[in-house]
Amino acid sequence: MDRRFRRYLGYAVGEILLVIAGILIALRIDTWHEERQTREAIDEYLVGIARNIREDINEIEAIRAHREAAMFASKVARWNMGWLSSYSVDEIEHASHALTLAREQHYFSANTSGYEGFRSSGYLSRLGNPALESLLFEYYDIVTRIRFHEQNHNEYLRGLSLQFTSNDYGDLLLIFREPRFATPEEFAAEALQSGYRKLLTDPIVQAWYDATDVQALLRDYEQLRSLGELYIDSIEQGFSKQGGALRQDALFDPNSGLGYARVLENGRLAWHTFDADWFPNPDNENPANRGTYSQNIGAVTFSGDSLDIAYPGVAHLGGSAWAAIAIRVGGPSPSTIRRHKDYSGFTRLRLEMKGDKGGERFSVHLKDRDDPDDGTQTDIPVILTDDWQNYDFDLASFETADLSRLYLVAGFLFYQQPEAVSFSVRNITYLGPGDP
Numbered sequence: 001m002d003r004r005f006r007r008y009l010g011y012a013v014g015e016i017l018l019v020i021a022g023i024l025i026a027l028r029i030d031t032w033h034e035e036r037q038t039r040e041a042i043d044e045y046l047v048g049i050a051r052n053i054r055e056d057i058n059e060i061e062a063i064r065a066h067r068e069a070a071m072f073a074s075k076v077a078r079w080n081m082g083w084l085s086s087y088s089v090d091e092i093e094h095a096s097h098a099l100t101l102a103r104e105q106h107y108f109s110a111n112t113s114g115y116e117g118f119r120s121s122g123y124l125s126r127l128g129n130p131a132l133e134s135l136l137f138e139y140y141d142i143v144t145r146i147r148f149h150e151q152n153h154n155e156y157l158r159g160l161s162l163q164f165t166s167n168d169y170g171d172l173l174l175i176f177r178e179p180r181f182a183t184p185e186e187f188a189a190e191a192l193q194s195g196y197r198k199l200l201t202d203p204i205v206q207a208w209y210d211a212t213d214v215q216a217l218l219r220d221y222e223q224l225r226s227l228g229e230l231y232i233d234s235i236e237q238g239f240s241k242q243g244g245a246l247r248q249d250a251l252f253d254p255n256s257g258l259g260y261a262r263v264l265e266n267g268r269l270a271w272h273t274f275d276a277d278w279f280p281n282p283d284n285e286n287p288a289n290r291g292t293y294s295q296n297i298g299a300v301t302f303s304g305d306s307l308d309i310a311y312p313g314v315a316h317l318g319g320s321a322w323a324a325i326a327i328r329v330g331g332p333s334p335s336t337i338r339r340h341k342d343y344s345g346f347t348r349l350r351l352e353m354k355g356d357k358g359g360e361r362f363s364v365h366l367k368d369r370d371d372p373d374d375g376t377q378t379d380i381p382v383i384l385t386d387d388w389q390n391y392d393f394d395l396a397s398f399e400t401a402d403l404s405r406l407y408l409v410a411g412f413l414f415y416q417q418p419e420a421v422s423f424s425v426r427n428i429t430y431l432g433p434g435d436p
Contacts, residue, residue: 042123048114049136050235053228056110056143063106064221067214068271070101072302074209075275086193092179095200100177102208103161105154110143132234139227146220153214160211164204172199215330219272259341263327263409264428267306273341274409275330276300276307279323300325306424309412311362313420322375327410327428338369340405343430349393351410352427355384360423363415364393366401367408376400379413384423392431 077098087095115136118124127133172195175182186192199205260273269276278299301308309325329339351364363379371377378398382391395403410428414421 038123038126041121042127045114045118045121045123046132046235049118050232052111052114053139053231056108057225057228059110060108060146060221060224063108064218064268066101066104066106067212067218067221068268068302070098070104071212071214071271072276072300073098074102074212076278078206078209085197086188087196089179089187092176092196096177096179099205099208102212103157105157107150107154108143108146110140110147112140112143115140132231135227135231135234139224139231142220142224142227146217146224149214149217149220153211153217156211157208160204160207164202167202167204169195169199172196215272222270222272257342258345259329259343259406259409259430261346261430261432262428263430264307264425267302267304267426269302269307269327271330273330274327277326277328279326306426308424309422311414311417311421313418322413322415324414325412326408328408329406338407340369340407341409342404343395343406343409344403345432346403346430347395347433348431348435349395349410350427350429350431351391351393351425352388353382353384353391353423353425354388355386356422356424358384358386360384360421361417362421362423363413365408365411365413366395366398366406367411368400368402369405369407370402371400371407375415377411379415388426 073094077095124133169176172192175192176196176199179187182192260270262270263274264270299310299312301310311323329341349364349366361381361383363381365377365379367377378400380393380397395401409430
């Protein structure tokens with residue numbers, strides 16, 4: 001009896017253990033199945049958010065292009081229009097075009113459907129990737145900030161429009177938008193020229209031009225694009241990237257004293273950090289050289305994926321000995337103060353350029369905040385081909401420039417060149433010791 005009891009007890013314990021094992025396995029299968037479903041749902045949300053962000057980037061790039069075009073056109077218009085005593089048709093056409101761009105209102109409408117669905121689903125807390133979660137939070141925080149800034153900016157533009165309607169310019173506005181409607185005699189008459197002067201010096205018109213300088217918005221656009229591309233790359237790599245080093249490259253700290261490496265990227269100037277100017281040297285002994293406004297128009301343009309530069313030659317500059325395009329550390333500051341950044345951590349400057357015909361000649365130079373504008377800077381000559389090529393410059397070769405306080409990060413100089421020179425620049429990048 002004892003042996004039978006022990007045998008039955010062993011069978012019972014075995015059965016119980018089998019039942020328990022079966023239950024545990026079933027629970028584990030259910031848990032694994034639930035985790036797999038959760039992971040699949042999370043992945044679907046993350047991929048959907050990536051699609052939304054791609055749409056956002058396309059939209060933000062279009063808006064950014066409009067704002068950059070308006071800012072540069074208004075910059076040229078603002079340079080000299082106030083002090084000219086008379087205007088050419090080209091000058092009025094440019095000023096009118098710049099004003100049209102300056103008055104445009106743009107709204108960025110981010111597609112947040114994927115992110116909002118992800119948050120409301122409760123899966124966000126189960127993402128299990130803190131870096132990716134932080135990336136999403138930061139991205140949509142910038143989306144909110146852009147909406148706020150754009151709303152304020154567009155309300156300001158609407159306010160200017162309401163104020164401007166109280167000014168009675170009559171038919172002048174039509175001839176301002178289409179100056180070629182006037183005959184040469186009508187255009188040159190003092191009545192029309194004085195009307196243009198009154199219009200272009202109107203405080204509201206000047207305020208429209210000034211309002212295009214939206215560096216805070218451009219900085220947010222750049223950060224949004226960089227974070228969005230980092231997120232998309234993380235998703236495409238199977239969520240393996242945690243941010244880290246890529247994250248540092250994606251963000252730009254405007255309060256940092258360090259220089260921003262990507263000066264020009266696929267023809268887009270990093271306006272949140274730099275500005276560009278075109279300087280023909282006025283020949284005071286030549287009365288024909290009455291100003292530089294006509295020379296500015298078309299000399300520097302941003303079209304497609306390149307910065308296009310057209311130097312017209314000495315004869316077209318009224319006998320000027322030199323002309324230069326300067327890309328400088330930007331941002332609002334008094335005219336007597338040169339903003340500067342620390343570029344001492346970089347070793348090379350790379351310019352991707354091509355000439356319109358090949359054989360174009362000019363010089364490249366840099367300046368620190370204390371370099372005088374007397375031509376004593378180090379100039380390095382360049383000869384282009386008609387194909388896109390990278391031209392690398394050892395930063396140590398610019399002997400007069402203190403890289404720890406660089407002010408002019410890329411300068412193109414034309415000195416006593418009678419012939420016209422036209423070329424394009426696609427990328428301007430500062431490289432460090434480890435960069436290829």
